[in-house]
Amino acid sequence: MHVPVMLRECLDYLALKPDGIYLDATAGLGGHAGAIARRLSPEGLLLACDRDAESLEQARRNTADCASRIRFHKVSFSHVGEALAIEGISQLDGLLADLGVSRYQLTESERGFSLLADGPLDMRLDRSQARTAADIVNFESEKQLADLIFKLGEERRSRRIARAIVRARPLQSTGQLAKLIEEAVPRTGKLHPATQTFMALRIAVNEELEELDALLASIPRLVKPGGRVVVLTFHSLEDRCVKQAFQAMASAGRARILTRHVVRPTEQEERENPPSRSAKLRAVEMQ
Numbered sequence: 303m304h305v306p307v308m309l310r311e312c313l314d315y316l317a318l319k320p321d322g323i324y325l326d327a328t329a330g331l332g333g334h335a336g337a338i339a340r341r342l343s344p345e346g347l348l349l350a351c352d353r354d355a356e357s358l359e360q361a362r363r364n365t366a367d368c369a370s371r372i373r374f375h376k377v378s379f380s381h382v383g384e385a386l387a388i389e390g391i392s393q394l395d396g397l398l399a400d401l402g403v404s405r406y407q408l409t410e411s412e413r414g415f416s417l418l419a420d421g422p423l424d425m426r427l428d429r430s431q432a433r434t435a436a437d438i439v440n441f442e443s444e445k446q447l448a449d450l451i452f453k454l455g456e457e458r459r460s461r462r463i464a465r466a467i468v469r470a471r472p473l474q475s476t477g478q479l480a481k482l483i484e485e486a487v488p489r490t491g492k493l494h495p496a497t498q499t500f501m502a503l504r505i506a507v508n509e510e511l512e513e514l515d516a517l518l519a520s521i522p523r524l525v526k527p528g529g530r531v532v533v534l535t536f537h538s539l540e541d542r543c544v545k546q547a548f549q550a551m552a553s554a555g556r557a558r559i560l561t562r563h564v565v566r567p568t569e570q571e572e573r574e575n576p577p578s579r580s581a582k583l584r585a586v587e588m589q
């Protein structure tokens with residue numbers, strides 16, 4: 303069963319109006335989307351978006367009970383405006399984004415996100431996109447790989463890992479890559495030594511930081527004054543982007559920051575739902 307992260311906090315900060323129009327930019331398994339749609343009146347509407355067609359199908363199945371209040375759109379962050387245009391909506395009462403990958407994507411080994419289940423080096427959220435993790439791993443230069451693993455994975459041993467990858471190329475599977483990294487750098491602490499490299503590759507394949515920047519830049523256009531925006535991040539680089547974008551909106555008089563300090567899950571939620579542990583929530587009200 304999928305448990306949406308910080309659901310109560312997301313709903314509180316969205317301050318839903320039952321007749322409002324909302325957009326969930328990361329429908330995923332439909333956890334947050336269903337919770338929002340169930341609180342809307344027949345006049346309210348939720349646009350449930352995701353760039354992963356298979357996730358949208360899961361979300362559709364998991365929200366069948368409130369289907370009349372949801373429209374699904376396969377769009378990435380940089381194209382959410384198209385979902386509004388198709389629906390003939392000028393502005394939203396609220397927008398939610400719960401970044402990263404879902405449990406479903408992580409556990410489907412053929413999607414290539416998991417270092418624990420062997421699969422192809424894929425990692426595309428949108429499977430119609432051309433570039434996969436294999437393209438990066440097998441064709442980027444050693445320096446480019448090291449820089450990418452250092453910057454996006456915040457991995458201090460990036461040079462050693464990049465060297466080991468270049469020596470072992472061509473690589474085909476997540477299992478091969480995970481094993482190679484395990485041999486190249488010793489395990490410190492609980493995390494598998496390939497964890498940060500896998501995260502860096504996923505962020506690079508899907509241009510996740512560029513996508514997030516595009517979403518944040520479109521907020522003043524998409525969300526009406528008085529409308530709320532809630533973003534959940536799981537990575538310090540993403541949280542920094544959100545914090546800076548919200549601060550810039552506030553300085554320009556376009557938004558009021560609702561979360562002076564970042565909001566974290568309660569200890570109870572962290573215990574009951576370990577994937578929530580690294581979550582950080584920030585929210586604004588547009589002006």
Ligand SMILES: C[S@@+](CC[C@H](N)C(=O)[O-])C[C@H]1O[C@@H](n2cnc3c(N)ncnc32)[C@H](O)[C@@H]1O
Pocket residue numbers: 304305306307327328329330331332333334335351352353354357377378379380400401402403404427510513514
């Ligand atoms: C953590 S999951 C969301 C889970 C969801 N909130 C739920 O409760 O079921 C993140 C989702 O965001 C999607 N996603 C990530 N980056 C995206 C982007 N740039 N554009 C659209 N969807 C994106 C992923 O495909 C994934 O399904």
